[in-house]
Amino acid sequence: MPDSPLLQLKGIDKSFPGCRANEGIDLDIQAGEIHALLGENGAGKSTLVKIIYGVLRPDHGDLWWQGKPLRVASPAAARRVGIGMVFQHFSLFDAMTVLENIALALPAQDIGALRDNIDATAASYGLALDLDRDVYELSMGERQRIEIVRSLLQNPQLLILDEPTSVLTPQETDMLFTTLRALADEGRAVLYISHKLEEVRRLCDRATILRDGRRVADCIPAEETAQSLAEKMIGRRIEQPIGKAPRQPGQPGLRVLELRTGSDTPHGISLSDMSFTINEGEILGIAGIAGNGQTELMSALTGETGPPSSGSIEIMGAPANQLGPIARRKLGAAFVPEERVGHAAVGDMTLVENSFLTTLDDPAFCKHGVIKWPAVRAFSDQITHDFDVRTTGVDALASSLSGGNLQKFIVGREMLQSPGVLVVSQPTWGVDAGAAADIHRAIRSLAEAGSAILIISQDLDEILALCDRVAVISQGTLSRVQPIHDVTPEQIGLLMGIRHDSIANEASRATT
């Protein structure tokens, strides 16, 4: 039956305790197309994909494969049918070679033949891989290629990719797209899950949009704008962020000079010779791929992991090297770490308690060690009001809030303390488009009020939209800081793959 779709889903329902993740979803994927699955966090994308890949079973509804009913009981069964999947988080062993990692996932076979087989597959799709390197040495893009090659060796008719470009440089993204195009041209189908709308517009033939567990629209991405796609996803209009107003930078708010830290984990990153200054009223963006020292930089700045090995950190003109988080906040700094639950906030504490988390040394909230809960409660009311946090009340547990609302709460908590320096890591990671726009507006107005702001983000679009100046972090080193108008996204992308210090050039020649 040449006319039946490769994969067809009819009326898929799936419920979890307290939520209907999928409700009557229909979807068809044709051979030879790249099909985007769009939706905000919690829209039901992951659930639907897990059903296709046999990780979950639907409560109701049918799957059809080339016109025949399909039951996938497990991922292994899905792979036998011809469905392959590359997850957002890789399942690779760091201490093993590329070849070993691939061999592990396949039925036992002659290793020499496998090597030839991999080389042939990799070459025909432009996936360069050095089979004898250990995985921990590889970039995220190279690791992803292992996963893709591993899937391709099983000759899938349908390849599912979950947020594949979130860890890639722009150049690596281009290479991935070339590969996916080649796969589609051969008549294979690709199901592409992403929230990067420009990429979807560039790559995908069709898109299915989910919202609150239902299919709300089908469209051809090339005929849409990123704005119109986003509005379909969230179901309402998005206000455009206000434009960048030229500002007169003031005194240095945060100054970091030749910062070095050691790393105490085996594959951790140590920072070397990082220097930058952020003046009051200015937003500096640090771009880079995950795992290049962002976490280490953040904890060096908050003071959570003790003083740096060498170099200096100054907050509002005062040396802060030896200070812990509380003392740094007293100097006027505020921090929003990347992890919302468990780091920036505590899931099983109420919003009132969470608003005390970073204000516990403020005499307005605590005198002689006794907490003034009414004052703290008033503060959390103010946060939820001023930052439009959707919640049943300030006595709700932090874990009951959606990611976007909790992030608004955390950002609000820090901003209402009127910090002179604000350091934010991943301000809108996993946050829906509406909340992201709110957070961006708030960051911008704080800068206009004269705060020095550092944004550490993997989202290049976010950095380009918000920041005055930009630097790139790579392997624990920082590139030169440049005005945002002087660089293109491609130039930033190139900086993401190389070291930026004196011993760098040799090392980068060896690894690229």
Add this chain to the structure above:
Amino acid sequence: MLRLEPRASHSVLAAWLSPLVALVMTVITGTVIFIAMGKDPAATLYIYFLQPLVSASGLSEVAVKAGPLVLIATGLSFGFRAGVWNIGAEGQYILGAIVGGGLAVFFHDSTNALLLPSMLALGIVGGMIWAAIPALLKTRFNANEILVSLMLVYIAELLLVYLVHGPWRNPQGWGFPGTRTFPDAAVLPVFFAQHRLHWGLILALATPFLAWFLVAKTRFGFRVRLFGSAPLAARHAGVRSTRMIWMTLLIGGGLAGLAGVIEASGTIGQLMPNISPGYGFTAIIVAFLGRLHPLGILLAGVVIAVTYIGGENAQIVAGLPKAVTGLFQGVILFYLLAFDLVTRYRLVFRRERGPEHA
């Protein structure tokens, strides 16, 4: 297949009801056990659970037993909230009795009014010293506090045995192990001449309220809760883990030591080998039965004390073995944990389908 699925929302009512349900289930289980042992279940359950509560002497004994349990469990609750697992309260209790009671042994003919307060203070210090050992080893060498505090229990027990058999033995004691009886100035006064209930009760009643204030209203209590439920967030809030480990262990040790010296001074009046029927371990049950909440601990301490007294009564009146007391405490804890689980998770029966091909 049987699976556990987390419930979407937990009900506060269910959280408070589950100890009651656990108690009811314990009674039902008790009925079954007594029938199996050939006893009249109604009469035996009456002896066990109600008789201690219907006479003045019974109530006095319950309060005497509940006092140390509540004191120790309240102290332990700080550590347990912070994720610091002090299992050695029994040892800290014994050290409190030794250090505080030692003062009475040395000044056995004193009439100084300062003797008793000094003993209580030294009791706290003794417990703290014993708890400082796991604190030091944990913060310096990351030694597991569960093992260290537990092993120190046996050292404390042997130290007590050595002292009461050796250097501190009562010269007029006809060779029985035990110190001189404490002078009047070293004994906590009783409320009523005919009952053992003494002034230690006031401390045991006041401590949970003080602890509640600390946990709910102070920054220190907030830090303890923060440190236990989200260590990274605690670090973000500037909480120093070394300080938390020290503070929670010292509070636990101090209150256990206080319980020890109160027991020696108020209830027993001397030091002897068996100054504890395992209070330090039973207090762990009390702490969890009371959900680590100071006022819950007060209630739980009374419940467990009733099973102690009821068990003694049952031995005397109904001829039940002593082991039944421990059995009951175990059954209560078992049901409590089980109902706790089902308030947070639900059991789901699901048939697993085998792998199928398309």
